[in-house]
Amino acid sequence: MDEMRYSPENILAGCLLVNGNETVEQIQDIVNVKDFQNTQAQAVYEAALRLKISGKENNPVTIQDTAKDMGVILSNEYCAAQMEISHFAGDIQELAHIIHDSSIEREASLIGQKLAYMEIKPLEAMAQLSEILQTQQSRLLTPMEAAQGAMDEIVKASQGEGRQYLSTGYSMLDRQLSGGLVKCGLITVAARPGTGKTIVGLNLADNVAKKYGTVLYISLEMPYTQLWNRRAARTSGVDSAKIANGDLTPEEWKLVTEAFDLLSQRPFVIRDKPTTLGDIQSEARRIKDLAMIVIDHIGLIKTDRRKSSYENMKEISNGLKQLAMSLGIPIIALCQLNRQSEQKESKRPTMANLRDSGTIEEDSDVVCLLFRQAVYDAENHAGDEIQDIDFIIDKDRFGPPGIVTLNYCAATSRITEKAYGY
Numbered sequence: 001m002d003e004m005r006y007s008p009e010n011i012l013a014g015c016l017l018v019n020g021n022e023t024v025e026q027i028q029d030i031v032n033v034k035d036f037q038n039t040q041a042q043a044v045y046e047a048a049l050r051l052k053i054s055g056k057e058n059n060p061v062t063i064q065d066t067a068k069d070m071g072v073i074l075s076n077e078y079c080a081a082q083m084e085i086s087h088f089a090g091d092i093q094e095l096a097h098i099i100h101d102s103s104i105e106r107e108a109s110l111i112g113q114k115l116a117y118m119e120i121k122p123l124e125a126m127a128q129l130s131e132i133l134q135t136q137q138s139r140l141l142t143p144m145e146a147a148q149g150a151m152d153e154i155v156k157a158s159q160g161e162g163r164q165y166l167s168t169g170y171s172m173l174d175r176q177l178s179g180g181l182v183k184c185g186l187i188t189v190a191a192r193p194g195t196g197k198t199i200v201g202l203n204l205a206d207n208v209a210k211k212y213g214t215v216l217y218i219s220l221e222m223p224y225t226q227l228w229n230r231r232a233a234r235t236s237g238v239d240s241a242k243i244a245n246g247d248l249t250p251e252e253w254k255l256v257t258e259a260f261d262l263l264s265q266r267p268f269v270i271r272d273k274p275t276t277l278g279d280i281q282s283e284a285r286r287i288k289d290l291a292m293i294v295i296d297h298i299g300l301i302k303t304d305r306r307k308s309s310y311e312n313m314k315e316i317s318n319g320l321k322q323l324a325m326s327l328g329i330p331i332i333a334l335c336q337l338n339r340q341s342e343q344k345e346s347k348r349p350t351m352a353n354l355r356d357s358g359t360i361e362e363d364s365d366v367v368c369l370l371f372r373q374a375v376y377d378a379e380n381h382a383g384d385e386i387q388d389i390d391f392i393i394d395k396d397r398f399g400p401p402g403i404v405t406l407n408y409c410a411a412t413s414r415i416t417e418k419a420y421g422y
Contacts, residue, residue, distance in 0.1 A: 006085060008095045008102075009041040014086030015095075017079055020048040020058030027096035035103035043072035044082070166292065166330060169207030170406060170417055173391060177366065178399035181208070181292065181330040185397075186321040186363055188298075190335040190354055191370035196389060196408055196415075197334045198222070198296055200370060202230055203415045204332060205268065205294045213291035214267035216284060220300035224270040228263070230413040235259035239411045267291075276302045277319045290329055295320070297334040298360075310359065317363040335360065337369070347376050351394045367395040372408060389415065 015023045028049070036042035047066035051058045060083070064074045089095060108129060115125040165179030174180040181187060181204070191197040198221065209215040219227055226244070233240035236259035238252045248256060271283060280301070284293055295301070298320075303312035317333070324331040337353040349369045354360050361367060369392040374385075389408035393401050407416045 006088060007038070008098045009036055009038045010082050011085055011089050012092070012095045012099065013038075013041040013044040014082035014084070015089050015092055016044050016048045017060045017063060017083045018086045020063065021052050023092060024048050024052050024058075026092050030093060030096040031100045032103075035100050037102070037106070039072060040074060040078060041082075043067040043070060043074060046070065166208055166212055168204055169211075170404075170415070172406070172417060173404045176391075176393055176399070176402045176404045177396065181332070182365055182398060183328050183330055184325045185330050185365035186317065186324050187330055187332045187366040187368065188335050188354070188360055188364040189332055189368045189370065190337050190349070192337050192339075192349070192375070194375055195370045195372050196410065197336075197370055198227075199230065199408070199410070199413045200389075200415060201294045201296050201332060201334050202227065202413060203234065205292065206231060206234065206263075206266070208292045209266050209268045213289040214269060214287055215291055216287055216293045217268065217270045218275055218280060218283075218293065218295040219270055219272040220275060221296055222272070224272045227270055227272075228260070231263055231268075232256050232259040233411070234413040235263060237412055237414075240413055241411070274302055277316050281319070281323055284323060284327060290327060292329050293323075293331045295331070295333045297336055299336050314359040317360050321363045321365075333360075333364075347371070347373075348390075348392070361395065364395065365397045366393065368393055385409070388418075 012023070012027070024045075031045075033042060033046045033049070036045060044063055044067065047063045047070065048058055050066055051062055056062060060079050064076075064079065067074045111120070111125050111128050114120045115122065120128070164183050165174070165177070165181060166183065167174050167180045168177070189197060189200060191200075201217070205215045205217050217227070229243045230240050232238070232243055236243075236252075236255040238248065238255055238259075242248055242252065243256055267289070269287065271279075280293070280295070284290060298313075298316060301316055303309075303316070307315075320331050320333060335354060337349050340353050348371050351361050351367055351369070353369075354367070371390040371392060372387055374387040387408045387410075388405050391404045391406065393399075393403070395401065405418060407414075407418055409415075
């Protein structure tokens with residue numbers, strides 16, 4: 001009798017009665033309601049789950065009332081007895097694993113009994129065992145579990161945690177993008193050569209690395225030293241050409257040295273060698289606390305020469321989207337536009353100007369087209385001149401299309417808000 005009283009299910013039920021919300025948060029991803037064998041302990045867990053989802057107070061009285069609505073009576077004596085033994089819990093998650101594993105063992109044991117009594121054939125028994133393991137490892141969430149998961153995300157967001165977007169570092173752009181760079185999203189940033197897509201990629205990457213965690217920058221167009229020069233120019237305000245040539249005044253040397261020191265402490269990882277989709281996937285999964293990936297640019301990823309360019313791009317864009325979803329991070333894919341936009345009088349691009357646009361447009365959550373009128377002006381603009389750069393949001397699964405104009409300076413590789421200038 002004592003052994004049953006101190007069973008993992010009863011002890012966990014006591015923990016749920018003492019501290020329902022906190023206990024649910026710790027075990028909901030480990031144990032399912034159906035894993036419980038004890039009807040009353042099962043009812044306590046299901047009631048606590050329902051109360052947490054609905055946002056109602058989670059205590060012994062509300063759990064009793066909710067269980068009653070479910071058709072299970074939890075007496076005061078039962079609740080008191082379980083609460084009394086809750087201090088034996090130790091590691092709550094370990095208890096949940098024990099209950100979950102016991103559920104699998106019971107199902108496997110039933111299959112073994114059927115096999116022993118020749119109610120099923122060996123091959124059928126093996127198939128049923130395999131199905132149990134697959135179901136336990138990759139089962140679909142029940143509506144209750146899904147609702148709880150979604151509610152938890154909302155609560156975290158309201159508390160400033162677990163937000164679904166990473167800030168771009170530009171408030172105007174964040175507002176247009178309904179919050180910023182969407183996690184689990186593939187964001188395509190496309191432009192004609194010379195428009196500034198690498199500078200945009202570096203600015204976004206540095207802003208994210210500074211605030212959220214490690215950024216993996218896949219550079220397929222220039223070596224890491226050139227990227228570091230541009231990052232140092234952005235941080236120090238010194239012309240990137242002067243940095244590259246080492247043509248610096250004592251004061252500029254001081255500024256650049258300080259910039260390199262600061263940037264060396266920022267979690268920004270660069271891969272600048274020929275790369276396949278598989279390389280990106282492997283590299284990304286090795287990095288801890290990965291916040292974002294930037295690929296500069298998607299058209300230079302190594303592909304299978306036996307396939308058409310469309311087939312290769314379809315495989316790459318779909319693979320990047322799946323990687324973003326599995327890692328829960330945004331992936332920014334810089335992309336080159338075709339020449340057709342330059343044949344128009346306005347020169348302004350649309351999604352139709354994306355190379356292999358069908359598959360990229362389909363897989364992307366956001367398509368942002370970059371445009372600088374200065375590129376097409378007859379006047380010879382100096383590199384240190386502040387110019388307008390338009391972020392044309394032509395597709396956004398989570399919000400309306402629109403245009404955001406920011407400041408652009410090629411010499412210092414800086415992009416800033418127009419409201420704040422330099």
